[in-house]
Amino acid sequence: MVPLSYYLLLGGILFACGVIGFLIKRNLIAIFLSIELMLNGVNLSFVAFAAQWHALSGQVFVFFVMVVAAAEAAVGLAIIIAVYRTRETLNVDQVNLLKL
């Protein structure tokens, strides 16, 4: 038996690592990876709460989060490719205009 709060704590730690990476990373792709880490932390909390309340809808919502994350990864990486094509850099400090 593992207390449910351990699972929530692990999800919180993963989410916090994602936030810290989002703030301190300077590479566009590394920032994107941090966002995926945040989504994973949230997924763990969803499944843990599903077990707490015996509601399978929590696991269905994880499925939806994964679909949205996959769509977001496809569009985001296409944007990164378009940005790299015009600027030749992935450093966010040098990508300060939305204009392509």
Add this chain to the structure above:
Amino acid sequence: MLHLILFLTFAAICVAGAVNLLVQRHPINSALSLVVVMGALAVEFLLLGAEFVAAIQVIVYAGAVMVLFVFVIMLLNAGEEEHTTGSRAALLLGVPGILIGGLLMAWVLLERSGTRAVAAGALPGPPKTIGWLLFHDYLLPFEVTSVLVLIAIMGAVVLAAPPDSARHNRREN
């Protein structure tokens, strides 16, 4: 007891992978440590009984999405990250702030949340049950996500396609 040992082992792997993602300077190392985090998380899902979620975590997330990331990193030939100096105010206020916030969150979760302990495989989520829920109770959200994925595919193709001038040049050659 075995449940607790398995949980702690894979939780340690998860946190180590997440910290490694932050520490590494090269994006490909960060991407591979994220794969480690996702694999360990799949085991945590299995411990909670979510079989279907664990399977699609490995297939969709660690498989498809991360392969896409690694391909883009190799395509753009992304190099080492440049060092930038952070502000001193961020260090002085941010680090204690994170520590206090983290300790407060841990205390609330461990002492005051009123959650109970869960056994291994507490709520089995076999594909059959999840599929029934998905195509019965959540049919409309499911169809909406299919439209979302279609729009995402078209957006990715439009954004990543070479610009018009490059295409014209290639045709003339």
